[in-house]
Amino acid sequence: MEHIGVREDIEATDAHAHPVTGPRTYALILLVLLVLTAVTVTAAGINFGPYNTVIALIIASLKASLVALFFMNLRHDKLSAVIFVSGLLFLAVFLIFTLFDINTRTPLFPDNLKEPVKEFPGAPLNKPIQPSTGTAPAGS
């Protein structure tokens, strides 16, 4: 089989002027990603109270950053990084403003109810409920 040989010195210029990252870097990044996976699984087994989710998401973000910066080569690719990060910004607005709304909203009661609507009124324990109509469940 014919092998397409390329001289080392023209590699960088042929690869559209982008520096070519070598296998050693990629292997190292893979190793770090696997270690971080082990860390996140271990951390999930320890009780940090409310910080468990935060820790898991920080580790996930670290892993995602490594994938983006090295595997997706964003550290040498400013324009693509700007495109990607602006997409993430819109996602952050979407998520953060939704959570503001969830966490600051006081419960609204329909006129005919004196108490907050309980979780899944009248539904069997493991069955999905019908969408709320705002009327009191029978018998209450």
Added chain:
Amino acid sequence: MSEATTTVHAEPEHSPFLQHHFQGMGQQFDASKIGMWLFLVTEVLLFGGLFVGYAIMHAKHPEAFMQAHHHLSRPLGTLNTVVLLVSSFTMVMAVWSAQTSKRKLLILFLSLTLLLACVFLVVKGFEYNHKFEEGLLPGKFYTHQGDTVPGQFMFFSFYFMMTGLHGIHVLAGMGAISWLLRRALRGDFSSVYFGPVDLVGLYWHLVDMIWIYLFPLMYLIS
């Protein structure tokens, strides 16, 4: 061997893969890369909707999510995370092989990536099958008996929609990698023309990245 590989090195700027509306291979590559990144942003926002929905329901019903996630197998989830991370590595090695015109290595790494994607889907299939048997299905199809906390069906709605959409993306990625493999066997790719390998690689890493977030949110609630 096709004419592609023989002419490529003689006159790089007249590669048979250069489309007439581009001035050179570099410009063609940069333009397609911008397009790919814009597409990846739309993918992030597509999954973003599901992640925001998950955040709302998890915030409102933490006990239900906590209880429901015990039905998932942590070892299988971890195994699949490792499989996808390694497949991202083999994919990036495929890109490197193309950039440095190592055709045999390119074929090897693309095949490995395809194989790992298959492993991921087979493991996922076993997991799904286990859920089906226990009646842990989304929404009104939830028939599991003996729950102690109400509302666990909601977790499985998110579980199946999010991992399902992710699985469809893995399938699409496998299609794209198969196409690359066919072209690599034909000898299309070299350091002059490796755009398609690079772009499919970006897509594959995004699919990996989404799983990096899905894994702790689904399997590691505590």
